[in-house]
Amino acid sequence: xxxxxxxxxxxxxxxxxxxxxxxxxxxxxxxxxxxxxxxxxxxxxxxxxxxxxxxxxxxxxxxxxxxxxxxxxxxxxxxxxxxxxxxxxxxxxxxxxxxxxxxxxxxxxxxxxxxxxxxxxxxxxxxxxxxxxxxxxxxxxxxxxxxxxxxxxxx
Numbered sequence: 001x002x003x004x005x006x007x008x009x010x011x012x013x014x015x016x017x018x019x020x021x022x023x024x025x026x027x028x029x030x031x032x033x034x035x036x037x038x039x040x041x042x043x044x045x046x047x048x049x050x051x052x053x054x055x056x057x058x059x060x061x062x063x064x065x066x067x068x069x070x071x072x073x074x075x076x077x078x079x080x081x082x083x084x085x086x087x088x089x090x091x092x093x094x095x096x097x098x099x100x101x102x103x104x105x106x107x108x109x110x111x112x113x114x115x116x117x118x119x120x121x122x123x124x125x126x127x128x129x130x131x132x133x134x135x136x137x138x139x140x141x142x143x144x145x146x147x148x149x150x151x152x153x154x155x
Contacts (some may be wrong), residue, residue, distance in 0.1 A: 044085030
C-alpha cells in the first residue's frame with residue numbers, strides 16, 4: 001500500500017508542485033514548452049534505444065545465447081519511456097536515466113545485485129514454466145536450479 005500511495009498520490013503532487021514553481025520562475029508557456037520538448041526528445045530516445053535493444057536481443061539469440069542482460073535493458077527502456085510519457089520533471093529525470101545507456105547500466109547493476117541478494121537470502125522466489133505451460137516447483141540459487149527435493153550437484 002505504501003509504494004502504491006507514493007506512486008499514484010505523492011509523486012503526481014510533487015510533480016505538480018515542481019511544475020508550478022518552474023512556471024512561476026520562467027513563465028507558463030516556457031514550462032509547457034519544456035514538458036513538450038522533453039516528451040519529444042524522450043520519444044526519440046526511447047525509439048532509438050528500443051531498436052538497439054531489439055537488435056542486441058536478436059544477435060544474442062542468433063548466437064544461441066540467452067539475452068538476459070538485453071532483456072533487462074528492454075525492460076528499462078520500456079519503463080523509461082513510460083516515465084517520459086508522464087508529464088513532470090522528476091519522472092522525466094528518471095525516464096532519461098533509464099534510457100541513457102551509462103545511467104541505465106548503473107541502475108541495472110544495482111537491480112541485479114538486489115536480485116542476487118534476494119535469491120541468496122530466499123526472499124526472491126523464481127517460478128518456471130515447463131514447455132507445456134505447467135509450473136515447475138523448484139528452488140533457485142545463484143547460477144543453479146534444482147527441483148524441490150533434489151540435491152544441488154546431483155544432476
